[in-house]
Amino acid sequence: MIYVYIAVMAGVTYLIRAVPLTVFRKKIENRFVQSFLYYVPYACLTAMTVPGIFYATRSPISAAAGAAAAVALAFRGKGLLTVAAGACAAVFLAEQILICL
Amino acid sequence: MMNIQEFRKGLGDGVPIAAGYLSVSFSFGIMVLNGGLSIFQGALMSLTNMTSAGQFAGLQVIIAGGTLLEMALTQLIINLRYALMSLSLSQKLSEGVTFRQRLVIAFANTDEIFAAAMSRGKSLTFSYMIGLQLLPILGWTSGTMLGAAxxxxxxxxLGSALNVALYGMFIAVVTPAARRSRPVLFAAALAAALSCLFYYVPALKSVSSGTAIILATVAASAAAAVLFPIKEEGGGEA
Structure with a gap:
């Protein structure tokens, strides 16, 4: 069953990429559609992050520390890897402190 | 016909992307194993999908035992941005690129590869695009295997800490854009609020995580598009 899931994922994702590159090559004129597509990545990434991130670690407190570190680093314009590493480090440190308490 | 010089140029431009992918997919590999999938299944998913957010959401649908329709819809919504990128990319491919070659190039048109391709001054050849995609595909797949292993x-x-790596990447994409643009901040905040609603309100808890992501994304994006329509084409935000 897992392979069927993977096949559906791969198929849909490929078609999204391939159709506009081969058959449908016209520009999108509709302003609402343009705007909608512009906002989708941000809305989608945020919907996946909140509240999911708070249950990704062994404690919501350490997860909150990771999220805060990520937002702070990203706010200062740090790159993807720095932000991701900073989030991991904050979770690690927070869990060390939680264990000691 | 392969042009070795163009291919090499592509390979070189793909190195930093591949390095980034290796580390991100490492954390995805950990999630794959935590979710009960095998190393091979994780690697296969990465090799055939080449998308971080899409795979992450797909993995959640698998873990939750969602339907195939839900899986297809989740992928469609989350990966819809690639359609825009492919449209832009198709304008920038050189005349000589054939239909079949376009079918190949489409396979790994990721956010980062698209950005690298578009930043190249001249029109894009098939040889360059293949070179550009090769190492990132290897990096993404092997990183998943390494992480799972x-x-x-x-x-x-350590596993607990690395679990937030992918979320950290998502935050790294959204935060700078939300800082620059109020409408993006609005869309993100609304999506977060709706997502929490589905998670915490008892009556909505039966909605699966994949469907919740779709509904929150569509509602927030549509609201932002109505309230804050973008001026020209939204290209270049990748």
Missing amino acids: ASGLMPPV
């Missing part, structure tokens, strides 16, 4: 060996405290 390593997760069994890792102490739980």
